[in-house]
Amino acid sequence: MATAESQAGRFGGVFGWTGRRTLRVGGYVVDLINFVVRAFRDWARRGRVFNRATLQNLYGQVIFTGVDALPLVTFLGLAVGLSITSQMLKLATALGSESDVANLLTNIVGAELSSILTAIVLIGRSGSAIAVDLGSMKLRGEVEGLELLGINVNEFFVTPRIIGAAVAQFTLAVYFAIVALFGGVFLNDLFTPGSSAHQLKKLAEAIGPEQTILFMIKNLLFGIIIAGTACYHGLKVRSSPTELPQQTQRAIVTGLVLVFATDGIMALLA
Amino acid sequence: MNAAPLIEAEDLRPMREDGGAFEHGLSCQISAGRVICLVGPNGGGKTAYLRALAAVDPPASGKLKLFGQEASRLGFESRRAMRLKAAFIAEGAPLLSVVTGLSNVTLPAMYHRLGHALEIRASAEETLKFLNYPGRDDLLPAYLNQHERLLLAIARCLMLSPQLMFLDEPFHMTDSACRQRESDIYVRLARERGLAVLLATHNLGFVKRYADEILFLHPSGTARFAGWKPFVDSGRAEVNAFFDAAA
Numbered sequence: 001m002a003t004a005e006s007q008a009g010r011f012g013g014v015f016g017w018t019g020r021r022t023l024r025v026g027g028y029v030v031d032l033i034n035f036v037v038r039a040f041r042d043w044a045r046r047g048r049v050f051n052r053a054t055l056q057n058l059y060g061q062v063i064f065t066g067v068d069a070l071p072l073v074t075f076l077g078l079a080v081g082l083s084i085t086s087q088m089l090k091l092a093t094a095l096g097s098e099s100d101v102a103n104l105l106t107n108i109v110g111a112e113l114s115s116i117l118t119a120i121v122l123i124g125r126s127g128s129a130i131a132v133d134l135g136s137m138k139l140r141g142e143v144e145g146l147e148l149l150g151i152n153v154n155e156f157f158v159t160p161r162i163i164g165a166a167v168a169q170f171t172l173a174v175y176f177a178i179v180a181l182f183g184g185v186f187l188n189d190l191f192t193p194g195s196s197a198h199q200l201k202k203l204a205e206a207i208g209p210e211q212t213i214l215f216m217i218k219n220l221l222f223g224i225i226i227a228g229t230a231c232y233h234g235l236k237v238r239s240s241p242t243e244l245p246q247q248t249q250r251a252i253v254t255g256l257v258l259v260f261a262t263d264g265i266m267a268l269l270a
Numbered sequence: 271m272n273a274a275p276l277i278e279a280e281d282l283r284p285m286r287e288d289g290g291a292f293e294h295g296l297s298c299q300i301s302a303g304r305v306i307c308l309v310g311p312n313g314g315g316k317t318a319y320l321r322a323l324a325a326v327d328p329p330a331s332g333k334l335k336l337f338g339q340e341a342s343r344l345g346f347e348s349r350r351a352m353r354l355k356a357a358f359i360a361e362g363a364p365l366l367s368v369v370t371g372l373s374n375v376t377l378p379a380m381y382h383r384l385g386h387a388l389e390i391r392a393s394a395e396e397t398l399k400f401l402n403y404p405g406r407d408d409l410l411p412a413y414l415n416q417h418e419r420l421l422l423a424i425a426r427c428l429m430l431s432p433q434l435m436f437l438d439e440p441f442h443m444t445d446s447a448c449r450q451r452e453s454d455i456y457v458r459l460a461r462e463r464g465l466a467v468l469l470a471t472h473n474l475g476f477v478k479r480y481a482d483e484i485l486f487l488h489p490s491g492t493a494r495f496a497g498w499k500p501f502v503d504s505g506r507a508e509v510n511a512f513f514d515a516a517a
Binding site: 051053054133136137140141142144145146147148149150151152156 | 326350351353354357358359360362364365366367368377378380381382383423426427430
């Protein structure tokens with residue numbers, strides 16, 4: 001009897017723990033969505049959505065997140081082109097199923113790998129930088145200093161960063177896909193001369209409008225998630241410097257988890 | 271004819287960091303063109319009372335009217351508009367670290383769209399001239415000294431044409447020459463521009479020379495004095511104890 005009770009208690013404990021964790025995760029996601037929605041609402045509340053002060057922040061974010069990440073994304077794109085695209089094209093030449101391989105490549109490299117790898121680069125580079133930047137400003141009282149001048153923190157800090165990161169994520173993912181696919185084709189051409197024009201045509205034919213729209217939505221969402229979590233955690237820093245690395249680490253981990261979860265959900269929906 | 275007071279506080283009790291209320295309420299009326307000093311020993315709550323008077327932090331209890339409006343009933347936009355008229359400079363005068371000194375001064379006016387970029391820039395340069403700003407304005411705040419940072423913080427507030435200016439420990443970490451220049455600025459802001467300037471300070475030299483009113487904040491109570499002489503002559507035990515500790 002006592003054993004059965006203790007077992008029931010143990011199972012109850014496991015269920016309770018799982019329930020509490022699920023509620024906490026659900027609460028966190030709702031809070032995060034609320035934070036992003038509020039940021040966009042505050043931004044849209046103004047007649048002219050951008051002014052010189054906030055536009056400067058947007059340009060800065062696009063340059064830092066997008067332009068500065070180009071060398072790394074180029075390198076990764078070429079590495080994927082060499083390791084996956086060119087290998088699969090070789091296989092296609094051997095097996096003669098070029099259309100299937102072109103479909104597979106646009107789906108795996110063009111749609112999936114380009115989005116995910118770009119998102120990982122952005123989380124590591126920009127997500128962490130945004131969280132540290134905002135957290136430090138919060139610690140030094142700079143954020144409050146601006147609030148006391150009637151400046152809306154959401155409008156000034158958060159929205160430009162989210163929009164900048166979303167634009168940069170989408171543009172970089174397109175760039176990554178082009179480098180990885182076309183780079184792979186040209187690398188393959190070194191081994192099988194004269195095949196590139198034909199393969200490029202097949203790859204272009206494999207890209208459909210539905211896939212393109214989904215790609216666009218997914219990458220814009222990834223950008224929103226990356227900058228949204230980074231801003232959310234950066235602004236969570238209150239008064240102790242020890243909170244800064246803690247919140248930065250949470251921004252990175254949460255960003256990764258949410259990007260992969262979103263990718264999985266979108267793959268299921270597609 | 272007396273103008274309406276800018277601040278009307280009635281039994282205002284700020285919130286402590288632990289969520290409780292300060293024991294003693296503060297009642298006062300502050301008019302334009304006055305220099306008001308909040309003084310008292312450490313732990314008396316100078317910063318907390320200053321923040322409550324500026325409607326930066328919500329009070330635990332009591333009433334506060336700023337520019338004739340109940341502060342607790344202000345909506346989102348009214349609160350934002352009120353912040354333009356009631357400038358608050360926290361201890362250390364934090365500036366935005368990622369932009370230059372001049373950009374810090376022009377940024378709030380740009381954000382609130384108070385004019386074209388060239389007009390705002392010209393106005394910022396004029397304000398820095400009024401403040402006798404001695405430093406470079408093309409450097410990031412990290413490369414400026416505390417006096418220069420404070421002047422930039424004052425300048426960026428003045429760009430919004432406030433009627434009230436709250437300063438928390440403005441003489442913190444500045445030498446005596448800078449303190450004198452800063453004192454002159456506060457007095458000019460009150461006398462020439464008609465601002466009500468409220469300072470929480472330990473600088474009794476400034477209080478003695480320039481304070482039109484003194485709000486004395488002590489763990490055993492709050493008191494209001496119409497200048498230095500009534501403050502010194504009050505004969506109150508806590509005032510005498512404060513002077514003994516300061517000496």
